[in-house]
Amino acid sequence: MRNFECVDNELVIGGVKATEIVKRYGSPVYVTDENAVRxxxxxxxxxFSKRMPTRINYAxxxxxxxxxxRILEQEGSCIDAVSIxxxxxxLRSGFSPDRILYTGVNVSNAExxxxxxxxxxxxxxxxxxxxxxxxxTTNHTISFRVNPEVGSGHHDKVITGKRSTKFGxxxxxxxxxYKRAVELGFKPSGIHAHIGSGGQKVEPxxxxxxxxxxxxxxLETIGIDLRFIDIGGGIGIPYxxxxxxxxxxxxxxxxxxxxxxxxxxxEIIIEPGRYIIADSTILLATVxxxxxxxxxxxxxxxxxxxxxxxxxxYDSYHHVAVANKFGDKAExxxxxxxxxxxxxxxxxxxxxxxxxEEGDIIAVYDAGAYGFTxxxxxxxxxxxxxxxVKDGEVTLIRESETIEELFRHQRIPSRLML
Ligand SMILES: *Cc1c(COP(=O)(O)O)cnc(C)c1O
Numbered sequence: 001m002r003n004f005e006c007v008d009n010e011l012v013i014g015g016v017k018a019t020e021i022v023k024r025y026g027s028p029v030y031v032t033d034e035n036a037v038r039x040x041x042x043x044x045x046x047x048f049s050k051r052m053p054t055r056i057n058y059a060x061x062x063x064x065x066x067x068x069x070r071i072l073e074q075e076g077s078c079i080d081a082v083s084i085x086x087x088x089x090x091l092r093s094g095f096s097p098d099r100i101l102y103t104g105v106n107v108s109n110a111e112x113x114x115x116x117x118x119x120x121x122x123x124x125x126x127x128x129x130x131x132x133x134x135x136x137t138t139n140h141t142i143s144f145r146v147n148p149e150v151g152s153g154h155h156d157k158v159i160t161g162k163r164s165t166k167f168g169x170x171x172x173x174x175x176x177x178y179k180r181a182v183e184l185g186f187k188p189s190g191i192h193a194h195i196g197s198g199g200q201k202v203e204p205x206x207x208x209x210x211x212x213x214x215x216x217x218x219l220e221t222i223g224i225d226l227r228f229i230d231i232g233g234g235i236g237i238p239y240x241x242x243x244x245x246x247x248x249x250x251x252x253x254x255x256x257x258x259x260x261x262x263x264x265x266x267e268i269i270i271e272p273g274r275y276i277i278a279d280s281t282i283l284l285a286t287v288x289x290x291x292x293x294x295x296x297x298x299x300x301x302x303x304x305x306x307x308x309x310x311x312x313x314y315d316s317y318h319h320v321a322v323a324n325k326f327g328d329k330a331e332x333x334x335x336x337x338x339x340x341x342x343x344x345x346x347x348x349x350x351x352x353x354x355x356x357e358e359g360d361i362i363a364v365y366d367a368g369a370y371g372f373t374x375x376x377x378x379x380x381x382x383x384x385x386x387x388x389v390k391d392g393e394v395t396l397i398r399e400s401e402t403i404e405e406l407f408r409h410q411r412i413p414s415r416l417m418l
Contacts, residue, residue, distance in 0.1 A: 001237075001238050001239065001240070001241065001243075001279065001319055001365055001366060002036070002279050002365065002366075004321075004326070004363075006326045006327050009324070009325060009326055009327045009328065010323060010324055010326050011321060011323040011324075011326040011363050013031055013033050013282060013389055014031075014033040014034065014035065014036075014388075014389025014390050014391065014392070014393075014394075015389065015390075015391050015392030015393075016389045016392060016393070016394050017323075018031070018282070018284055018323035018324070018361055018363055019323060019324050019361055020394075021284060021387060021389070021394055022284050022286065022361050024394065025385050025387055025394075025396065026385070026400075027284050027285050027286045027302055027303070027361070027384075028283060028284065028285045028286075028301075028302055028303035028307045028384045028385075029283070029284050029384055029385045029386070029387060030281055030282075030283050030284075030367060030368075030371060030372050030384060030385070030386040030387070031281060031282050031283075031284060031386075031387050031389055032065070032067075032068065032277075032280050032281040032368060032386065032387070032388050032389070032397070033280050033281070033389055033390070034071055034280075034388055034389065034390040035390060035391075036279065036280035037068060037071050037072070037276065037277060037280045037368075038071060038075060040275060040276045040277070040279070040280065041056065041058075041072060041075045041077060041276055042075070043248065044056060044235070044248060044270065044272055044275055044276065045075075045076075045077075047248040047249055047251075047252040048252045048255075048256060048268060048270060051252055051253065051256040051257075051260075052256045052259065052260060052266075052267070052268055053266060053267045053268070054267070054268050054269075054270070055078050055228070055267060055268070055269045055270075056077050056078060056269075056270055056271075056272065056276075057077075057078045057079055057080040057101055057230070057269055057270070057271045058072050058077045058078070058079055058080065058271070058272065058273065058276055058277075059080040059233045059271045059272065059273030059274075060079055060080065060081055060086050060089065060090060060273070061080075061081075061082050061086065061273060061370075061373060062273030062274055062276075062277050062278070062368070062369035062370055062373065063273075063277045063281075063368055063369060063371070063372065063373055064086060064089045064373055065372065065386055065397055065398060066089060066092060066093050066397070067386075067388050067395075067397040068277065068397075069089060069090055069093035069094075069095070070093050070094065072276070073093055073094045073095055077099075077276075078095070078099040078100065078101070078269075079095055079099060079100040079101070080101055080103060080233065080271040080273075081100050081101070081102050081103070081120070082102070082103055082104055082105075083104065083111070084111050084114045084115060084118075087100060087102060087115065087118055087120055091118065097118055097119040097120045097121075098119075098121070100120045100121070101120075101121050101123055101143070101192075101230070101269075102115050102120045102121065102122050102123060103123040103125070103145060103192065103194075104122075104125060104129075105125050105166060105167055106125075106166070107125065107129050109132055109136075112129070112132060112133055112136060113136055116133075116136055116137055116140055121140070121141035121142065121143070121189070122140060122141070122142050122143075123142070123143045123144065123145050123192050123230075124142055124143070124144050124145065124169075124177075124181075125145050125167065125168060125169070126169060127169065127173070127177060127180070130142075130177065130180060130181060130184070134184045134185075134186075138184050138185035138186055139185075140186070141187075141189055142181060142186050142188055142189070143188055143189050143190035143191060143192055143226075143228070143230070144169055144174060144177050144178065144181075144188060144191055144192065145167065145168040145169065145192045145193060145194070146168050146169050146170075146171055146174045146191060146192070146193050146211075146212070146215065147161060147162075147163065147164075147165065147167055147168035147169060147170050147171060147193070148161050148168075148171055148193040148195065148208050148211040148212065149161070149162065149163040149171055149211070150162075150193075150195050150204055150207045150208045150211060151165075151195055151196050151204070152195045152196045152199030152201065152204035152205075152234060153195070153196030153197050153198055153199055153234065154197065154198030154199070154200075154236060154314065154316070155198070155314040155315070155316075157313075157314060158196050158197040158198060158314070159195070159196035159197075160194050160195065160196045160197070161193060161194060161195035161196055161208070161232075162196075167194070168193065171211065171215070174191075174215055175215070175218055175219065175222075178219055178224050179222075179224075182224065188224065188226065189226065189227045189228065190226050190227055190228035190229065190230055190269070191212055191215060191216060191219075191226055191228075191229055191230065192229075192230035192232065192269075193208060193211070193212060193230070193231065193232055194232025194233060194234060194271065195208055195232060195234055196234050197233070197234045197273075197274065198234060198236040198237075198274060199234050199235070199236050200236040200238075200243065200246055201246070202246060202247055202250055202251045202254065205231060205251055205254075205255060206254050206255070208231060208232075209229075209231060209254070209255045209258050209259070210258070212229050212231070213229075213258055213259065213262050213263055216229065216263045216265060217262065217263060220263065220264060225264055226263075226265055227265065227266060227267060228265060228266075228267040228268065228269050229259055229263070229265050229267075229268055229269070230268075230269035230270075230271065231255065231268065231269070231270055231271075232270075232271050233270065233271035233272045233273050233274070233275070234274075235248070235251075235270075235272050235274065235275040236274070236275075237274055237275060237278050237279055237366065239316065239317050239318060239319065239365075239366050240317055240319065241319065255268065256268060273369055273370075274369040274370070277368040277369045278366045278367075278368045278369035279365070279366050279368065280368045281366075281367050281368025281369075281371065282363045282364060282365055282366075282367055283303055283307065283308055283363070283364040283367040283371060284323065284361055284362070284363055284364075285301040285302050285303035285307075285336075285347075285361070285362045285364065286301065286302050286359065286360070286361060286362070287299050287300065287301055287356055287357065287358055287359060287360040287361075287362060288300050288301065288302050288339075288358060289358065290356065290357065290358060291337075296333075296335055296350075297332060297333060297334050297335070298334065298335050298336075298337045299334045299335075299336050299337070299353075299356040299360075299362070300336075300337050300338075300339070301336050301337070301338060301339075301347060301362050302338075302339060303338055303339075303347065303364070303384070304337075304338025304339045304340035304345045304347070304379075304381075305338060305340055305342075305344070305345050305347075305378070306338075306339075306340055306375060306376050306377065306378045306379060306381045307338070307371075307375055307384055308347065308364060308367055308371050308374075308375070309370075309374045309375070309376070310370060310371070310374070311346065311347055311348065312342075312344045312345060312346075313374075317348075318347070318348060318364050318365055318366055318367065319364075319365040319366065320336060320347070320348045320351055320353070320362055320363065320364050320365065321353075321362070321363045321365070322353055322354050322356060322360050322361070322362060322363075323360075323361040323362065323363040324360055324361050325354040325355075325360065328354035328355075329354065330352035330353055330354060331352075331353070331354055331355050332352070332353065332354075332355060332356070333350050333351065333352055333353075334350075334351055334353050334356055335348065335349045335350055335351070336348040336351070336362060339379070339381070340378060340379050340381075341379060347362075347364060348364070372384070372386060372398075377401075377406060380403075380406055382400055382401035382402060382403060382405065382406060383398075383400065383401045384400055385398055385399060385400040386398035
């Protein structure tokens with residue numbers, strides 16, 4: 001969690017007061033600090049690259065704003081993409097196809113063809129996908145996603161690497177997958193696994209690398225030498241005040257030393273999404289209503305789970321602060337309810353805050369990952385704006401939707417118009 005600057009008792013991000021941003025762009029609005037994105041990228045790249053050749057495949061499902069992608073392109077990042085739409089976003093942001101790795105699940109033939117036509121390497125998730133791809137082409141760069149039977153994550157819904165989830169090729173079949181690929185004429189270039197999202201511990205990654213190394217060694221004995229091991233993403237961040245950052249240096253040392261001493265593999269790939277983008281961004285919302293119920297004080301805000309779904313979907317904790325009373329002491333306990341007509345639409349529960357009034361600005365921390373990308377039009381509410389801040393300057397990077405745009409794709413059959 002970031003320590004934001006306090007100027008005139010107000011929260012400042014990227015050299016700009018939160019209240020000024022809302023005055024100019026309204027709310028709700030996502031605010032991304034460009035320098036924070038760059039620093040996060042550097043930190044994780046350095047931890048690994050000082051030990052062995054490293055490639056960071058930014059998991060762009062966490063945030064696909066084109067400006068964010070441009071920043072990471074400039075930094076030299078590569079991409080983990082999970083759909084043809086994400087691939088298109090990255091190509092438009094200047095990434096060449098060889099800097100993208102496509103890892104889909106339950107991939108249709110239409111999508112396979114589209115990915116092949118873009119020249120983007122494919123990380124294969126099943127035997128079915130391998131056979132179907134071979135009918136399109138065998139002259140394509142591939143790797144395999146294995147289900148390592150090692151899982152980790154902040155919530156059951158996002159643990160991917162456990163036995164019998166829908167992801168990856170079961171580990172007892174993975175050697176056969178490589179053999180079959182070679183038989184079909186492919187030259188597999190690597191192995192991949194992703195244990196899950198938002199884990200805070202190093203140990204599952206060590207368990208994972210040991211599993212992957214066993215597979216790589218077995219492949220090496222049958223003459224299949226891989227270029228890379230991709231350990232996926234899932235590095236958690238401290239969302240709460242009392243949580244600590246994962247020890248990246250330890251993780252990097254444990255993992256790279258094993259790869260170097262036990263395999264011929266020359267490159268490690270890591271796929272962080274959350275780690276790079278989550279804490280770069282806050283969501284600003286305006287307090288529109290105050291309500292005292294028999295047991296709870298509610299401050300009603302103009303951002304609900306249509307804007308940021310993580311609290312409703314995963315019971316996630318996001319730290320919140322009153323941006324225009326940033327230095328004030330906490331006085332009361334509030335829950336922050338949103339405008340969506342469901343009881344579960346509460347952004348933050350039972351938080352100690354300074355006295356909150358209508359018109360105050362709430363900052364929701366760590367909103368950069370799985371924030372805007374999971375936003376929806378539920379309750380017919382337009383998607384919010386996004387802005388980028390850097391050294392005191394604010395730039396609009398996504399206009400908000402208009403009510404008119406919500407009707408763009410609907411058609412009323414003429415017989416219903418009589
Ligand atoms: C979601 C995902 C990631 C990124 O997860 P984070 O928790 O954001 O780091 C990486 N790789 C794959 C295959 C994913 O599905």
